[in-house]
Amino acid sequence: MKFTGKLKEPIIDFATRRLTILFEPQEDFTQAYEELKDCEKLSLEIKRYRRKRSLDANAYYWVLLGKFAKAISLSNPEAHNLMLCRYGQPEIFEGKAVYMTIPDTEEAERKVRNATDYHLQPTSQIREGNDGITYRTYKLLRGSHTYDSAEMARLIDGLITSCKEVGMPDAAIATPDEKRLLKERYGVDIG
Known part of the structure; x- marks a missing residue:
C-alpha cells in the first residue's frame, strides 16, 4: 500500500x-x-x-528516439545511451555519484554504447592498471524508467534539441497535439 x-x-x-x-x-x-x-x-x-512521469511521455520518448536513431544511423540502444549521456541522471549512493573503470578498448566502448541493462557515461579519466592494461573511468547513469516527470521532461527536451540539430523537421518530431500536450504537462516547448 x-x-x-x-x-x-x-x-x-x-x-x-x-x-x-x-x-x-x-x-x-x-x-x-x-x-x-x-x-x-x-x-x-x-x-x-515526486510526481511520477506519465506513460504518455515515455511512449513519446521511445517513438521519437526511434526516429532520431534512424536519422543518424544508430541502433535504438545506442541512441538511448547517447541521450542518457547528454541529458541523463547519475546513479547516486550515499550522496555520491558512482564510477567504475573498464578496459579502454573499442570492444568495451561498443558494449557500453549498446548496453540495455546498464548505462555508462565515459569520462576523460584514463589510467594504466598494474596489469599493463589501459582503463577508462565511466559514470553510472540511472535508467530512464526511474525518472520523475521533471527528469523525463529534461530528457525529452534534450532529445528534441538533438533531433533539431540533425535537421529533423518539426513535423517529424511531434504532431500539433503532441506539441500541445508536451507544453501543457511537461513544460517542453518544441516551437
Missing part, C-alpha cells in the same frame, strides 16, 4: 522519550487501517513525494 500525504507535528512521550509520528494521507486510508490495525509490528518507508 502506498499513500501520499503530509507529516504532522510529532508527539513525544516525555516519560518514555518515544516519538509518535502523525501522517495525514490524501487518499482514503479506511481499508488500509482496518487491515493493519491489529498488526503488532509494521514496516514504514517515508520519502519526499
